[in-house]
Amino acid sequence: MTDTRKTVLSMQDVTLAFGPKVIQKNISLEVKKGSIFAVMGGSGCGKSTLLKSMIGLLRPTAGEYQVDGENYWSGTEAERTELNHRFGVLFQSGALWSSMTLGENVALPLQMFTDLKPDVIRRLVELKLGFVGLLPAIDMSPSEISGGMRKRAGLARAIALDPDILFFDEPSAGLDPITSARLDDLILNLRDGLGATVVIVSHELSSLFHIADDGIFLDAKSKIPIAHGSPRDLRDHCDEPQVHAFMHRERNEEGRN
Structure with missing residues (x-):
């Protein structure tokens, strides 16, 4: 077919x-x-x-x-x-910044590539982390969560800009x-x-x-x-x-x- x-x-x-x-x-x-x-x-x-x-x-x-x-x-x-x-990319390790919280990691692409106001970025970050089931961990650092959670956090960051192609x-x-x-x-x-x-x-x-x-x-x-x-x-x-x-x-x- x-x-x-x-x-x-x-x-x-x-x-x-x-x-x-x-x-x-x-x-x-x-x-x-x-x-x-x-x-x-x-x-x-x-x-x-x-x-x-x-x-x-x-x-x-x-x-x-x-x-x-x-x-x-x-x-x-x-x-x-x-x-x-x-493009949205999830690297093998998750590649999160260890010095940032999960929320800050997800916010980074929005801060770098959009002119959105901080309160709008915060709502979008909450939306992306909620989608992967990590909203309660928004203020935690990568070292405080499991490997599976780090992968999901990396996924939330990968979809931060609403890409239509994911790698x-x-x-x-x-x-x-x-x-x-x-x-x-x-x-x-x-x-x-x-x-x-x-x-x-x-x-x-x-x-x-x-x-x-x-x-x-x-x-x-x-x-x-x-x-x-x-x-x-x-x-x-x-x-x-x-x-x-x-x-x-x-x-x-x-x-x-």
């Missing part, structure tokens, strides 16, 4: 490299509006590097990256900054299964409630199968993408040995126990 949704992000024959060291090449992908697109693969395949390129932190050495049909790298720095305001780097890393499942549900609520498009880097199978509806699989050895599709489709129908091993590894590990 053809997906008729609008393409929000696309790459065509992109190569990512650090000097002479090629991380991935021949990357072509399309992220549809309202989808949850997974970047998958084993350790060292370049998942986080691809995410960094998609948020503008790493310029491809070849190929083209488009946001809503606009070539991201052909414009001026001011034009790229304007496109970046459409998550291993959001479930280090979380227990129950907290991870709650975070997955929160991501689904963001997609459904705010109409956001989500790009997620993850190796957590339960999370990938639960929330992602499309994706790309990167291979560390060949340094090219070797599969496209939803995690469930790749699990059930892909015969690539690396993909099969990745998608069935929990079953394989259970068999060895």
